[in-house]
Amino acid sequence: MDFSSFRKDFPLLRNVVYLDSAALSLAPTPVLEATMEYYREYNANVKRGVHRLSQIASQKYKNAHRKIARFINAEEDEITLTKNTTESINMVAAGLSWKDGDRVISTLSEHHSNFLPWKRLERFGVAVDLLAPRQDGAFDLAQLEALIGTRTRLLAMTHISSVLGTVSPIEEAGRICAEKNILFLVDGAQSVPRVPVDVRKLGCDFLCFSGHKMLGPTGTGVLWMRKKFLSVLQPLLFGGGMIRDVAVEGFELIEGYERFEGGTPNIAGFLGLGRAVDYLTEIGMDAVQARETVLTERMLDGLTGIDGVEIYGTTDVRRRIGVVSFNISGKNPHDVALMLDQAGDVMVRSGHHCCMPLMKHLGLVDGAVRASLALYTSEEDVDRFLKTVEGVAK
Ligand SMILES: Cc1ncc(COP(=O)(O)O)c(C=O)c1O
Incomplete structure (x- = not known):
C-alpha cells in the first residue's frame, strides 16, 4: 500500500x-469535512427534536455510534461516547461500588488517567497495588498473579505504554483475571489507533480510548463495557437525555448506554470520529x-x-x-x-x-x-x- x-x-x-501523534493525531480533510457538514447542513441537537434537522443529525449521530462500535468489534449498545480516555476510566472507577478493604491492581506504566482514578479510591478504603514493568517495559505475569489477593476486585492496565511503546500481554492478563474472577479494565488510548483491537478477543470488561488519537476531532472518547455492567455502573453525570421519567419525588434512568450520556454530546466531534473510523477501516x-x-x-x-x-x-x-x-x-x-x-x-x-x-x-x-x-x-x-x-x- x-x-x-x-x-x-x-x-x-x-x-x-x-x-x-501519541498526544494528538492530525485529523484528515474528510474528518474535518464531516464536522463542517454538520455545522453547515443539519446543525441541530440530537435525540431530542422532532423537526427535520434534528432527525437528520440524530440519524447521522447514531450511524457514527454504530461505526465506532464496529471498529472494535463491539455491539452498538456496548459503547458509550465520552470526552476522552480520562473520562471513560473515571466513569468506571467512580461508577462501581467499592467496599472498605477492596483492592485494585494498576501498573507503574500507566498514564495518570489510569492511575489517579484508582488512587482516588484510597479515600474510600480501597488499596491500590502496583505491578512494576521490567526495565524494557515488559510485565511479568507471574508477578501479576502473585499480586492478586482475595480482596482484589479489578486490574487496570494499559494495552500499549504511552512512554515505552511496549505492547502488554493483554489477552494473557485477561485470562488470569477471568480465572481469578476479577474485573479487567484496559486503557486502549495508544492501541486502538495503532493495532487491530477486537474486544471479543481481549478478555477485558472495560476498554477506554480517545478519538483524538485516532484521526478524530478533539473531545471524543469511548467507553466499551460488557453488557452486564450497563445496569451495574452508576452514571457520572445526571441530566437531560438519560432518563425514562422524572417527577418531583424522583427519577428513573433510561436503560442501556444512553444513561451514561447525560447532556448534549460532542455531535460534530463524533460525526468526525465516525468518518475517522471509515478512513482507518478503508486502509485496514x-x-x-x-x-x-x-x-x-x-x-x-x-x-x-x-x-x-x-x-x-x-x-x-x-x-x-x-x-x-x-x-x-x-x-x-x-x-x-x-x-x-x-x-x-x-x-x-x-x-x-x-x-x-x-x-x-x-x-x-x-x-x-x-x-x-x-x-x-x-x-x-x-x-x-x-x-x-x-x-x-x-
Ligand atoms: C495510554 C494513555 N492513556 C490515557 C491517556 C489520556 O487520554 P486523554 O487525554 O485523551 O483522556 C493517554 C493520553 O496520552 C494515553 O496515552
Whole structure:
C-alpha cells in the first residue's frame, strides 16, 4: 500500500514533521469535512427534536455510534461516547461500588488517567497495588498473579505504554483475571489507533480510548463495557437525555448506554470520529500496524546509531510500536524538543508524558523526549528527525 498518498489529506504536514501523534493525531480533510457538514447542513441537537434537522443529525449521530462500535468489534449498545480516555476510566472507577478493604491492581506504566482514578479510591478504603514493568517495559505475569489477593476486585492496565511503546500481554492478563474472577479494565488510548483491537478477543470488561488519537476531532472518547455492567455502573453525570421519567419525588434512568450520556454530546466531534473510523477501516488496521512497525524500526535503528542517545524500552519491534522515548546525554528533554522544532521543524513531546510514576521508576528526573508515529508519517519525516537529533547531540 502506498501510504504517501494519504499525506495530501493532512495539510499541516506541508509545514512540519509531526511526531507527536501519541498526544494528538492530525485529523484528515474528510474528518474535518464531516464536522463542517454538520455545522453547515443539519446543525441541530440530537435525540431530542422532532423537526427535520434534528432527525437528520440524530440519524447521522447514531450511524457514527454504530461505526465506532464496529471498529472494535463491539455491539452498538456496548459503547458509550465520552470526552476522552480520562473520562471513560473515571466513569468506571467512580461508577462501581467499592467496599472498605477492596483492592485494585494498576501498573507503574500507566498514564495518570489510569492511575489517579484508582488512587482516588484510597479515600474510600480501597488499596491500590502496583505491578512494576521490567526495565524494557515488559510485565511479568507471574508477578501479576502473585499480586492478586482475595480482596482484589479489578486490574487496570494499559494495552500499549504511552512512554515505552511496549505492547502488554493483554489477552494473557485477561485470562488470569477471568480465572481469578476479577474485573479487567484496559486503557486502549495508544492501541486502538495503532493495532487491530477486537474486544471479543481481549478478555477485558472495560476498554477506554480517545478519538483524538485516532484521526478524530478533539473531545471524543469511548467507553466499551460488557453488557452486564450497563445496569451495574452508576452514571457520572445526571441530566437531560438519560432518563425514562422524572417527577418531583424522583427519577428513573433510561436503560442501556444512553444513561451514561447525560447532556448534549460532542455531535460534530463524533460525526468526525465516525468518518475517522471509515478512513482507518478503508486502509485496514493490519496495514496501519505493519506500516508503523517499518517506520519504528527505521527510527530505532537511526537513534541507536547516534552517539549520546539513550532509548527507553525494548528495541525489538515485535514487542513494541511507534511511540519512542529517548534522551540525549547531558541535555534537558524540553531543550531538545525546542531545538528539534527550531532546527528541523520537528514536533515532539518532552517531559513526563503524564507518567510520573514510570519516570520515577526509570530514574528519569526530567523525563524524556518522545517521538510518536502515525500512518501519515513518511520515511523522509523519520530521516529528517534523525538528522536533526544528530545535529542536536553533537
Ligand atoms: C495510554 C494513555 N492513556 C490515557 C491517556 C489520556 O487520554 P486523554 O487525554 O485523551 O483522556 C493517554 C493520553 O496520552 C494515553 O496515552
